[in-house]
Amino acid sequence: MCQDPYRHCKSEALTGKLSGLRSARLTGSFRLLFQICEESGIPAGYDLPPKTLLFHTVGTHEEVYGK
Numbered sequence: 001m002c003q004d005p006y007r008h009c010k011s012e013a014l015t016g017k018l019s020g021l022r023s024a025r026l027t028g029s030f031r032l033l034f035q036i037c038e039e040s041g042i043p044a045g046y047d048l049p050p051k052t053l054l055f056h057t058v059g060t061h062e063e064v065y066g067k
Contacts, residue, residue, distance in 0.1 A: 013039070021056060023064075031064045033057045 011024040014033075020040035024032045037043075038050035048054075057064055 018065075026058070029060045030058065031061055033064055 011022040014021045033056040037052045
């Protein structure tokens with residue numbers, strides 16, 4: 001759990017099929033996709049505090065977004 005999940009990482013909320021996730025740029029071409037439970041809801045079957053970060057994937061822009 002992170003006390004302030006927005007403080008150290010610039011990220012943007014995603015839309016469309018990736019709605020509920022956030023994207024953070026690690027380097028020029030590498031991205032990290034994650035979600036913050038208080039924003040997108042806690043996934044079914046998990047008992048997590050609201051400010052928990054769930055990491056989904058990391059990779060190049062093409063690998064993460066499939067373009």
